[in-house]
Amino acid sequence: GRRVEVKRGLTLLEAARVAGVGIRSECGGRGACGKCLIVVEEQKSLSPLSVSETRLLSSDKLKAGYRLACQSVVLGDVTVFVPPESRLEARRILAEGLSRRFELDPAVRSVRVILPRPSLLDTTPDFERLCNALKERGFREVKMEHELLQKLPTILREADWDVEVVLWMDEEVIAVGKGGEEKGVYGASIDIGTSKLVLHLVDLRSGETLSVKTVENPQTVYGEDIISRINYAAFEEGGLRRLQGLVIEAINSLIEEACREAGVKRDRVYEVTVVGNTAMHHIFLGYPPKQLAVAPYVAVIRRSVNVKARQLGIKVHEFANVFVLPNIAGFVGADAVADVLATGIYESDDMSLLIDVGTNSEVFVGNKEDIISCSTPAGSAFEGMHLEHGVKAVTGAIEKIRIDPGNYEVEYETIDGAKPVGICGSAIVDAVAELFKCGLIDERGHFRKNINTKRLRRENGVVKFVVAWKDESATGRDITVSERDIQEILLAKAAIRAGIAVLMKEKKVSEEDLAHLYIAGSFGRYLNPESALLIGLIPDIPLDRISFVGNTAIAGAKMCLLSRSMRKTADELSNRIRYVELTAHPDFRREFMNALFIPHRNLSMYPTVVKRISRVRGA
Amino acid sequence: GRRVEVKRGLTLLEAARVAGVGIRSECGGRGACGKCLIVVEEQKSLSPLSVSETRLLSSDKLKAGYRLACQSVVLGDVTVFVPPESRLEARRILAEGLSRRFELDPAVRSVRVILPRPSLLDTTPDFERLCNALKERGFREVKMEHELLQKLPTILREADWDVEVVLWMDEEVIAVGKGGEEKGVYGASIDIGTSKLVLHLVDLRSGETLSVKTVENPQTVYGEDIISRINYAAFEEGGLRRLQGLVIEAINSLIEEACREAGVKRDRVYEVTVVGNTAMHHIFLGYPPKQLAVAPYVAVIRRSVNVKARQLGIKVHEFANVFVLPNIAGFVGADAVADVLATGIYESDDMSLLIDVGTNSEVFVGNKEDIISCSTPAGSAFEGMHLEHGVKAVTGAIEKIRIDPGNYEVEYETIDGAKPVGICGSAIVDAVAELFKCGLIDERGHFRKNINTKRLRRENGVVKFVVAWKDESATGRDITVSERDIQEILLAKAAIRAGIAVLMKEKKVSEEDLAHLYIAGSFGRYLNPESALLIGLIPDIPLDRISFVGNTAIAGAKMCLLSRSMRKTADELSNRIRYVELTAHPDFRREFMNALFIPHRNLSMYPTVVKRISRVRGA
Ligand code: FES
Ligand code: FES
The missing domain is CATH 3.10.20.880 (Ubiquitin-like (UB roll))
Known part of the structure; x- marks a missing residue:
């Protein structure tokens, strides 16, 4: 449907590239893959059939006017039809539970x-x-x-x-x-998480992911949390260089492993795209992160950054570029932009709520008209941190918990079915939800006094509920949830829930208006949405509107690796998405206090939960 | 005469800069120099008179509507007249004998x-x-x-x-x-000659040259001529790096000296512009120069190059740029582009001939319509090389010679009036011209047999003419011109003259058409135009059309330092100026043979010379 002037003497594949029309060409235009099928009526305006064309195209196709774009040289005016199977936009990128279409157009x-x-x-x-x-x-x-x-x-x-x-x-x-040696063109995308690095090695011609590698963020030795790393970078002599060096070294190892696995030469990796929260972003680029930790929390740069890989010490092709996604605000980083990019909430008519739970948690509310965001440092409790028996999502981590409301007996599932070693984030949410559902804890998260079960006990003045007995566990100790653990969880959930409430109020959006709720981050992977709703972490909306979208940060980074227009979109988003500083917001404190209740101080906001509880407790 | 939309709140000086109108502002806009005078009628659309304005402007001027541009803030629509004395284009750059106007608009x-x-x-x-x-x-x-x-x-x-x-x-x-500390903004221009480096340190705000430094090109230890340096770079392990290192080191010393002399801090030097012949250009930039020496003599790049000073190891400001002027062809380098730029022959209606005599000599013929060029490796004889008593233009070099046609007695002048040490290029031309005028040599440059003077003698079979007796000289030896010396000069002059002839023929230009003849290069400085004409180095045109324009290479480099539009012009010229490869030209050989005669085989081309000779010899 588009008229394009084309130079005589180019192949149709070249002409299409010049015109910005994506045509598949897995063999790079050598007439070997047969993927660059197109249909042309004016055969006289094209060069005669090549040997590859007669070999690769059936006589039916030939009769119907099919040609290979890479083999057809333009001699005069032609009208070209690109059938769907040859179109590049048919490629998909798959994050878990998420599929977005875009045109393959790598830089x-x-x-x-x-x-x-x-x-x-x-x-x-x-x-x-x-x-x-x-x-x-x-x-x-x-x-x-x-x-x-x-x-x-x-x-x-x-x-x-x-x-x-x-x-x-x-x-x-x-x-x-x-020339004439097929050596491939590759790229890599990296998500620098506070606790974990993820790298995807990608074939830039096909868009295919060839290898995925992860490793713990080695900066962890200088602090699990962001603030202690910022302090280390700001106040220790050479601290920033050291932290930067650690992450670069780790990235180099990941690249090496991925390349080895995929049989790709390092120096054929021509571009790297990177996401991370603002602190990880700054440290990776060697920007002093100090101002991120002191009011008014000012970042060094918002827009996306292009810098040569070798300026950073990243060992790929000598002149490869590193594209770092843009930030939004001091606490809403490139990873959050990637979340928005990957979920596509910015191009939907529908109103969406997007939550990325991590060491910091970000919340977005909006649609294609407008998006607002906020950030809260709460979230690490959902990763099992600060909890007595909390563990990450490792083998043996309890990931699901059910409590029988009659006899308070516990059913649980562990990762890989191994003997339990602790409780991971999703199960903590289950635990709080189940304890509340059974009436073992009250709406403030305190254990009720008058319950009789051997699973409840008091140790050093703290009441605990035994989830797994020591003879079942891999640690030889009882695995418990304490009242203190529950309070940790409630503080984190209240902060996130208050952020959601503030944004929904700002945008004048009610529960009914929310067409989608996306939960991003690895935390979501095992989360039971019913439990999340029951404790009031998320608004009371029908469960079928909730999607767990996994690591959208790396998905967004990969979209930018594979598409120039996605880069532009990322920069536009970073400019467009408004940031609400919660600590400065007049409603935040009240919303936070209200959200410290299970599910909420204002029960009329949780009709589904109220109904469910009364059904369970009534039974 | 130009309407410009201007933001309210800017000063007129700022607004003028945005609009690309050059207004003088020596104090940098602090209201101290009074140079930014402008005239405005609608005084109501400007901020009220500032203290500086009442102090610096006479009441007459104030009545006439004069204001200081840097003190007047735009409040509404204004029409501004910039009087000639405030206009930046009034600045001139002065090469010897050459003055060109252009707008001061440094990068x-x-x-x-x-x-x-x-x-x-x-x-x-x-x-x-x-x-x-x-x-x-x-x-x-x-x-x-x-x-x-x-x-x-x-x-x-x-x-x-x-x-x-x-x-x-x-x-x-x-x-x-x-901010708020007046520290100056400086730049440097460098001419990398085969034998000499010249550096000018320039104040980028005023356009003033603060210091000029020169030094011998230290690469000379690897060969006086270009070819031996190219060979060294091409065939010795690490040769290119070594030659590049030598010139960079020398440049760093020149910068240091110039900065010391001018009281300027090195890290306030924010840009460097560079010219040189193609070989010097390539070696300076670390490009392999090998292909310049073998047919078909292909350069690495034609267009101008911008590269960070620190990538080359030049010690100025950390992020300073180095602008290297473009080349024209394998043998016509950035220095030649600078010659054309500085003489302005490319914007004149008049037809000009431009000759730059150096280790290589370049010739240009053309005007604003079209310019063609050629190059010949001949020229170093005119710098005194390959001659028994040849010297560079140093103290004691004989720079002028006259021979009495009656008694063959010699009058000479030396540089600084010192005792003679040798004969420099210009005096060699004098010598050949005078010897011929007096009939001591014939039209092939051979000494006539039947002349009786004690100044003529034969040594080891070579006839020599004594210019200065050993008791007059600083060397204690007779200073002579031999028949072999004369042949060297004739070979060089024939090559240049043949180049001129080929270009004039190509452009169908006769002697009458030539409005200007520019002789560039330090050689020209002492050259007697009558002698140049007499030996037939230049075409027979009236002497008042000849200008000696000195080091136009550095003048052109400085123009690029001070003006962005000159850079654009330089690139356009490098594209536009056609190059004639003499060795491949069908007429070159014949023209060369003809030019081996004094003044020329075809005497009808030199009527002035014929008349003069017959007058002298007849006398
Ligand atoms: S691109 Fe593979 S056959 Fe045309
Ligand atoms: S610029 Fe010096 S007084 Fe205005």
Whole structure:
């Protein structure tokens, strides 16, 4: 449906690239994969059928006017139809429970160029010779790193003027090598979490993920939480460099492992995209993070950053670019932008609520018109931190708990079915929900006095409920939930719930208006939505509107790796999404106090929960 | 004569800058110099008279509507007249014998910006805060080096949000420092000659040259001529790095000396512009120069190059840019582009001939329609090389020679009037001309047999003419011109003259058409134009059309340092000027043979010379 002027002499595949139309070309245009199918009526305006075309296309297809775009050279005016199976936008990126379509249009692409040999009649300098050949192929003016230019004469002559040129954003030549050797073009996306790093190695031509690697964030030795790392960076001599060095080193190991697993050479990794919360973002880039920890919490930069991998010490291709997603505010970082990008709430008519629970938790409310956000440092309790028997989501972690309302007996499930080692975040939510449902704790999270069960006991003045007896556990100790644990959970849930309430009020959105509730972050993976609703962590909406979308941070980073327009969208989002500073908001304190109740001080906001409780307790 | 929309709240000086109108502002807009005079009728649309204005402007001027642009804030629509004395284009750059006007518009400028302090109500990140403040001042979106961004938070807070911002091309912030301290903005221009380096240190605000330093090119130890240096770079392990290192080291010393002399801090030097022939250009930038020496003589790059000073190891400001002028062809380098730029032949209606005599000599013929060029390796004989008593233009060098046609007695002048040490290029031309005029040599440069003077003698089979007797000389030896010396000179002059002939023929230009003949290069400084004409080095045109324009290479480099539009012009010229490869030209050989005669085989081309000779010899 689009008219495009095309230079004669280009293949249709090249012409489509120039025109910004994505056509699949897994073999890179060598006539081998048969993926670049297109339909043309005016066969006379194209070069005659190539050998590959007669080999790869059935006679029916040929009769119907099918051709391979990479084999058809434009000789005159043509109208081209790109059938759905050849369209690049048909690729999907899959985060757990989430699927978004977008056009595969990575910043890095490689083209093969054959240069005319210099002669006394054509003494065009090497660089201009390359530029001219690229212009012939429809590219604009390009730049080149000084160091690459120094090598260019040797490379061109050793390649005998037949070269593969790797371009970044179609504006910079980042590599020139021998042409006609299929070596692949790869990229990596990295999520720098406070506690965990995740790396995906991606084939930039197909969009496929080749390898996924994770490792604990080695900065953890300088503090589990963000504030202690910021302090270390701010006040210890060389602290920032050290923290930066640790994360870069860890990233280099992940890249090495992923490349080994996928059989990819490190120096064919031409771009890396990175997300992380603001503190991780700053430390990764070597920006002093100090101001993030003191009012008024000012970041060094909001917009996305492009920096050469080697300036950061990341060992991929010498001139590879690192694209770091933009931030929104001092506490709402690139990972949050990635969440919004991956869930697509910014392009939906529907009103959505998005919660990313992590060491810090971010909340978004909005739709394509407008999105507002807030952030709270609460959340690590949901990762099992600060709890006596809290553990991360490791083998043996109790991930589901049910309590019989009649005899208070406990059923639980552990990760990998192993003997229990502790309770992970999702099960803590279950525990609080079940204890409340059975009437073992009151709406303030205190154990009721008059209950008779051997699972309740008092130790050093603290009441505890035994979830698993010591003879069942892997630790040889009873695994319990204490009143103190419950209070930790309630503080965290109240902070998040108050953030949600403030944003919903700001946007004048009621529970009925919320078409979607997305829960991002690894925490969501095991979470029982009924329990989350029961304790009042989320608003009372029908459960079928809730999606657990997993690590949307890495999904968003990968979308930016594979699509230039997603990068633009990310920067637009970082500008557009408004930030509400909760501590400065007049309603926050009251909402927080109200949310310290289970499910809430104002029970009329939780009709579903009230109904359920009365049914259970009535039974 | 130009209507410009202006933001309210800017001073007229700022508004003029945004609009690209150059107004003098020697004090940097502090109301101290009184140079930014402008005339405005609608005084009501401007802020009231400031104290500086009442102090600096006479009551007559005030009555006539004069104001200081830096003191007048725009409040509404105004029409501004910029009187000639305030216009920046009135600045001149002076090469010897050459004066060109252009607008002072350096790539580097510094602005003082006062940023709003962050608060809980304005948590804009540091970088965006700076960008916004610059936008308020009329600047576009800017970039910043990664390493500077890392320091930005500390700089802004130490400066208490009052900063001096140094911008390059209005697109990159290269420095941020404490505001309100007048520290100056400087640049340097460098001519990398095969035998000599010249550096000018320049005040970028006034356009004034503060210091000039020269030094021998230290690469000379690896060969006086270009070819041996190219070979050293191409075939010796590490040769290119060594040659590059030598020239960078020498440049660093020159910068240090110049800065010391001018009392300027090295890190206030924010840009460097560089010219040199193609080989010097390549070696300076670390590009392999090998292909320049083998057919088809292909350069690495034609266009101008911008590269960070620190990538080259040049010790000026950390993020200073180095602008290297473009080349034209394998043998016509950035220095030649500078020659054309400085002489302005590209914008004249008149047809000009431009000759730059050096180790290599370049010739240009053309006007604003079209210019063609050629190059010949001949020329070093004119610098005194390859001659028995040849010396450079040092103290004691004989620079002028006259021979009495009656008794063959010699009058000479030496540089600084010292005892003679040898003969420099210009005097060699004199010598050949005078010997020929007196009939001592024939039209092939051979001494005539039948002349009787004690100044003529034969040594080891070579005839020599004594210019200065040993008791007059500083060397204690007779200073002579031999027949072999004369042949060297004739070979060089024939090559240059043949180049001129080929270009004039190509452009169908006759002697009458040539309105100007520019002789560039230090050689020209002492050259007697009559002698040059007499030996047939230049075409037979009236002497008043000849100008000696000195080191136009450095003049062109300085014009690029001081003017962005000159940079654009340089790149356009490098694209536009056609190059004629003499060795491949069908007429070159014949023209060369013809030019081996004095003044020329075809005497009808030299009527003035014929007349003169017959007058002298007839006398
Ligand atoms: S791109 Fe593979 S056959 Fe055309
Ligand atoms: S710029 Fe000096 S007085 Fe205005």
